[in-house]
Amino acid sequence: MPVDRLSETFAALADPTRRAILARLALGETSVSELAEPFDMSLPAVSKHLKVLERAGLIVRGRAAQWRPCRLEPTPLKDVDGWIEQYRKFWEQSFNRLDAYLRELQATEKIRGPNKSK
């Protein structure tokens, strides 16, 4: 079964180093060696992560031979945001229910007074 686009995006995001690379690229495009610096990783290791991000469409790499700048491509993140949208209402309701429950607890507390047993 071919991997669908959204699954590929989620798989690419399931790694803290790759998310850190995206966070760095959100500040502006940069070279691979500049990207590698703060991570204390070898260039091949960083390149491997970049390939995963590139395949998922999350970054685009320049074609200049010496300097291939990496740039963030936000479209797949927008798709994740669109997917998660359907659940936003759900967790807002869920937190409203929790809020209502806590208010109810507080009200009960006021009626009964503070619990004096240890």
Add this chain to the structure above:
Amino acid sequence: MPVDRLSETFAALADPTRRAILARLALGETSVSELAEPFDMSLPAVSKHLKVLERAGLIVRGRAAQWRPCRLEPTPLKDVDGWIEQYRKFWEQSFNRLDAYLRELQATEKIRGPNKSK
């Protein structure tokens, strides 16, 4: 290295069947056999997916011996939404830039007139 929470959530979401299970559970809690029905999958296969979702904290399973209802737990999705928030501005800017570029193209078109070459 222990897998961080957000990576575990993304890895759990990187599968169309697991996302379909979440979509079904967003409608209300249900049993494993009910969940399995529309997927044309064996119960063990569905159970395997449920275990991944449960480990990622995306679902909670009841403890009743015969009927262990599955329920969506939206907190990890809220965390993904919080993570993606930092990029929202970025892609909105990106699409605004595209919009500005298209307007510019249209304006140029009006000044130069439609291109008559084939």
